[in-house]
Amino acid sequence: MSAHNVIDQFVSKGIETCFHGRHINPQIYAGLDGSNWRLKDYEARGGYQALRKVLGKDGSAPNPETGLAGMSQDQVITTVKESALRGRGGAGFPTGLKWSFMPRKFPGQKYLVCNSDEGEPGTCKDRDILQFNPHIVIEGMIIAAYAMGVSVGYNYIHGEIFAAYERFEEALEEARAAGYLGDKILGSEFSFQLHAAHGFGAYICGEETALLESLEGKKGQPRFKPPFPASFGLYGKPTTINNTETFAAVPWIIRNGSQAYLECGKPNNGGTKIYSVSGDVEMPGNYEVPMGTPFAKLLELAGGVRKGRKLKAVIPGGSSSPVLPASIIMECTMDYDSISKAGSMLGSGAVIVMDDSRCMVKALQRLSYFYAHESCGQCTPCREGTGWLSKVVDRIEGGQGRPSDMDLLDNVAENIMGRTICALGDAAAMPVRAMIKHFRHEFVHHVEHKTCMVAADVSKV
């Protein structure tokens, strides 16, 4: 069996995940069918028009303010700011604001990096974007590079989706051949080189500074901040890092304007968002819907809870976000502010649905194991704490829990939070605290009765 045979088993065909036709007002996934990823297909659906508009190569009249065709760097950044596009990788930081941190007049190389490490458990949206619409990321990055005066960029794609990395390399070749990348793009004064790089299998390399370290060829261990990447990033130079989906959102914003993007969503949460819905639903997949879509609607798009079972709990934004019980999530809309108000975070938008056949202790066991396994080991609270949490949850799941364990877990998790070099510590701690907070009774049951609250026959459904 060749390497490619092995890889093929894991290549997304997209049929299940994003060609289901159940998106609502999609921008990134619109019109994709798996075969129309090439440059000519992308151009046929309006691709690279945004870039032409920015560079003043779309034949429209010169800007009355500047007297020049195209948009200025400031105009691009302001547009993105006003669109209320927020980082789609998990932190939800306002993208326009992040772009404005880059120093304008820097006498050296600056870098633009796309974070396609997509390691957050439950997330598979970026994989499909790279596989089936790679050019939208390329176009978004060129526009971003123009806005910040950057001439070299990298897309760091995690090594587990090697086929997507190869696909993206092909797309890069197409873009270079067509003159969208390289020197003096489309006859403008702007030059931009974009390269793809792949990771080697570590969740921690999704952390922006660990990603930079990995890109530099070093061990993927996060750097302490300050200094921030905008002052000291790749190779010590000013760098902006954004998520795949964030860059993919940029062309639509440029073509249709910031107001339109904002109105797609709701105030402070502009545009659409792709949710990777997995777990106990009939039709798991990637769903692109406007910001502010009620959770109930998203659940409906995914076919509702499978086999007609009852919804128990949902992790709304990837395993690092605190779990929300059914009663709370059903009242929420899917956007940063609503989920945050409910006590969780939108994160990467990986929605993990759990029905009443799921034991929360077992779920937490799997989650805690993940963080203990992926901790880079650099700083004390995370290195020691994630192992401690995982071992205690193991004990409880294995029928050897003690009454003091719940408070112990909560306290250990609290001791990790805010005291680590990067957010992995917080990401490990928050699920623990949320599970104890909302489902303490299940843990108590495990300790007292040494078995699951979910009856054995039910859990095997």
Next chain:
Amino acid sequence: MIEIELDGKKVEISEGSMVMHAADKAGTYIPHFCYHKKLSIAANCRMCLVDVEKAPKPMPACATPVTQGMVVRTKSDKAIKAQKSVMEFLLINHPLDCPICDQGGECQLQDLAVGYGGSSSRYEEEKRVVFHKDVGPLISMEEMSRCIHCTRCVRFGQEVAGVMELGMSHRGEHAEIETFVGQSVDSELSGNMIDLCPVGALTSKPFRYSARTWELSRRKSVSPHDSTGANLIVQVKNNKVMRVVPLENEAVNECWIADRDRFSYEALDSSERLSAPMLKQGGEWKTVDWQTALEYVANGLKQIKTNHGATSIGALVSPHSTLEELHLTGALVRGLGSQNIDYRLRNAEFTAAPKARYLGTSIASLSTLERVLIVGSNLRKDHPLFAQRIRQAVKHGCQVNALNAQSPDWALPVANALNAPATTWVQALANVAVALAAAKGVNPPAPGVADDQARAIADSLLGGERKAVLLGNAAAHHAKASSLLALANWIAEQTGATVGYLTEAANTVGAQLAGALPGEGGLNAGQMLAGGLKAAILLNTEPVQDSAAGQQAALGLDKAEMVVTLSPFKTNLDFSDVLLPIAPFTETAGTFVNAEGRVQSFHAVVRPAGEARPAWKVMRVLANLLGLPGFDFESAQDVLAAMHTGGVPAFVPAEHLGNASSAAIDLSPASAAPVVASIYQLDGLVRRATSLQLTADARAAASPQAAQEALA
């Protein structure tokens, strides 16, 4: 300058400093493990988390830059809670080894656990275990489970030693510090990692399990090996030297010492120690008492003076001897009417110098050099602490140029390396001068061809402001050493650099000032070793290993009627007639003058072993037996005082030190390469230090021949 408020006190500190620096300045202790003032910031132990007003989370003091008006509380509830939680995390996987751990009593984890740890643990899961590693004869990594992953050892290797020998492999709980797949830690500065490690993970292999830190007396001393004059703390229990660690002296050795300084103490109780005077009678060695031995020597000297004249008496002295020892040996030889005394045992050329040759600049200034030319030196191995300073200078842009036979790895980037066989170094250096002359439009001091390398070196030396031309041991021992010095002077003058010798031994500079050089008409070391003496006094030297003559020295000295060896060891047995046990540096008071002219005195830290006596006392008694006047000294300090008028200075006055040379430049190739000693063959102590002799460096150069081949 920025002003912050730290625990209610106002502290002013320069911009770009971290909160930790402000705390140091204010005298406030913030608990930490991974922070070290000489290493880069890692901020991974998280022990220094402090409460910064307006910051949502506790901030690491070592990595938080100060801002104007910042309010920092290191002991508020928020800060203490964070520090205690970190301490708890550190202890959950840490083995409860204190009773059997060498670090006990000098362990930062113990000390901080007292302040920030609980009195019992609530961790009741399994502790992870790390397998032991064998990384060589010096550092013990038997209990790596104790490691708290502060990465000081990793950063030391990367930044100070220049070779990253230890790294952190794997991740999470399985992260461990190790060498790359079974390799050993070979750096000549590696022992400093033992000091750096805050817990008992990296410990001293020779010292393992031998004493508790609180049982040891701490006494100051100075290294007797290379010319740095590294300050030492020698730790003693029951009159035995148990361990040597650095004494911090920012201007000399900062907070480091070389492995050679650290582990040579093992030789002090070698089985080869000479514990009583011995005489060779009828081809057999017999132990005698001091009176007998010294009378034998005195009578022998008188006899030989009568029969062969005073000029047949001479002394070959080690430049690792103290000022007092050298001064009295010289006074004794001259008192007998001879001028034959020399410390230049490895030299091939013996030119008189008007002033003492020395480094030509301060040791501290090596850290700030912008351009340097090293001639004839294995810088890294011969002068580990000088090399370390230059390594730091390179990080700030210093360009290092080198003229050597080969380019050994110096663990620092060498901008231009001119490799030529040692016998042709004068021409090679002249070529650099020719390139320089062409660039400056002046006449060269000697003819030559400016090839690419020579031009590159010349261009480099013309840039920058703080520059030095440094001649190493091979250049000093070279058959055309004076030509090399003359050319070096010319190059230095033309480029605005200082010129000097790295100098081989702890007291090479001092030996020149203490009269250990032949006077008018006196024989030099080469002549004495070739058989020019009828009576030879060997002070602390083993000519077969320590001289340019090598094996031939034994033959040359065999021609003498009486050879007196003063040594801590039973050595020179083949050609000696008398062995007098003298004290090594730990057992005598004395003074060394280091490469920059710093006068450093030390006391004995233990009593002399057996019947050994400080060599200066032996000379005094011998002189008395010979009836020589002016030897009435009560103490080593008296001897030192007598050498100076108007008090002993801290530094040799400038008028006595100088590297200028008006020698002619002889371009013809030398007949042989110069003789040098490799790092662990330098002197008698180091050669008998068991653990040092097991290192990779020692095994690679097990014979003097190996060192010589490097110069071919």
